[in-house]
Amino acid sequence: MEFLQRYVESFGYDWLSNVLLITAGSFVLWLAWRVIYGRLEAITAKTQLAWDDLVIRALKTPVSTLIWVWPATVSVGLIVASHSDKDTIWLGKIDLILVITTFIWISLRLIQNVEEHVLEQKKRDETTVQAIAKVARLFFVTIGILTIMQALGLSLSGLLTFGGVGGLIVGLAAKDLLSNFFGGMMIYFDRPFKVGDWIRSPDRAIEGTVERIGWRMTIIRTFDKRPLYVPNSVFSNIVVENPSRMLNRRIYEKIGLRYDDGDKMEAIVDDVKIMLEGHKDIDSRQTLMVNFDAFGPSSLNFFIYTFTKTVNWARYHEVKQDVLLQVMGIIKSHGADIAYPTQTLKIDPVIMANDEAQSKHIIQP
Structure with missing residues (x-):
């Protein structure tokens, strides 16, 4: 930095001319980078690998920014040196921080490009890819911050020692934030x-x-x-x-027949079971049961217990509807019917006759 500043000052121009000279040099360098980038982009486009394209795209903006900003610090040094006697060594640290920041910027852009490319392929689990990308970003940002601190003259050993005590204080103050962070890690890894x-x-x-x-x-x-x-x-x-991770969806239904159709129960149960075993959307490898189950208040109940091959919610209801319609058809084919709640009232004829006689006696004048 100091060498470049002394070299520019050796031309003997005033500070404004030197700044304009540096700006012109930056422009020429930027044009050269654009030509080189275009050439590299054309070369990588001809290859079958996608990774070289990702690297080139990650370099484009950070390198262009570095080409303009780094010479700008030289211009700032010339302006400060021409207007004051203050030391400009601190500009060298700014340049070092600028280089470190550019490297971290390129790394983050590369991680983002790789993440987007992998997700577009749809060959990897989205959650796992995002988790790895976030951990990679956190790693490079942490390394960048520590490197910048060291460039500024801070002692990393002292910082880490302070971090042990400060980390305990911060951990107690931000326990909810940390619990959410580790909860997210648990979701990513479990x-x-x-x-x-x-x-x-x-x-x-x-x-x-x-x-x-x-x-x-x-x-x-x-x-x-x-x-x-x-x-x-x-x-x-x-x-x-x-x-979403179910292997099958279950159909569990109870169906009631009229008590008058009790003699047809066994044949109906057998036919329903045969129908389910031959159904193309029912998984016969899973548990399949059709049995007379209970004497209900107004029906003889049998149940269906089986599993569909599909786990899609909409498709499952279509299969279930088809099964129930076929069960209804089987019941009808046997001359039986599905029961509905009924009540039977039995009246004693002797009590009824006595009530009629009493009512006639009361009505006579």
Whole structure:
């Protein structure tokens, strides 16, 4: 930095001319970078690998910014040196911080490009990719901050020693924030659910589709399209169901026949079971039961217990409807019918005759 400043001053121009000279040099260098970048972009476009394109795109804006800003610090040094006798060594530290910041900026852009590329391929789990990307960003940002502190002359050993005591204080003051952070880490590594899953909890009024898993909270879209923001620490203390990972969906129905159709119960149960075993949407490898179950108040009840092959909610109801319609057809084919609540009233004829005689005696004059 100092060498470049002395070299520019050796031309003997005033500070304004020197600044204009540096600006012109920056412009020429920027044009050269644009030409080089265009050439590199054309070369990488011809390759089958996508990673070289991601690296080139990550370099574009940070390098252009460095080409303009770094010479600008030289111009600032010339202006300060021409108007005062103050030392300009501090500008060298600014240049070092600028280089470190550019490196971190390139790293973050590269991580973002890789994340977007992997998610577009749809060959990896979205939640896992986002978790790795966030950890990578946190790593590079932390390294950058520590490097900048060291460049400014701060002692990292003293800073880490202070961090041990300060970390305890901060941890107590921000325990909720930390619990949410580690709750998010638990979700990323245990993976009880991922983005796009339908989840619900019997312990809390939580049910919907996961839209985003952040470091502090998870966003769930309920079925009436309301966003639900749940702190990650909540998932450490509740039971979470994930219906999206079901292998099958269950059909469990009780059907009642009239008592007058009791002699047809066995044949109906057998035919229903045969129908389910041959149904193309019923998984016969799972438990399949059709049995006479109970004597109801006004019906003879049998139950159906089986599982569909599909786990899609809409398709499941279509299969269930088809099964119930076929069961109704089987019952009708046997000349039976489905029972509905009825009551039978029996009247003693002797009591009825006495009531009629008493009513006639009362009516006579």
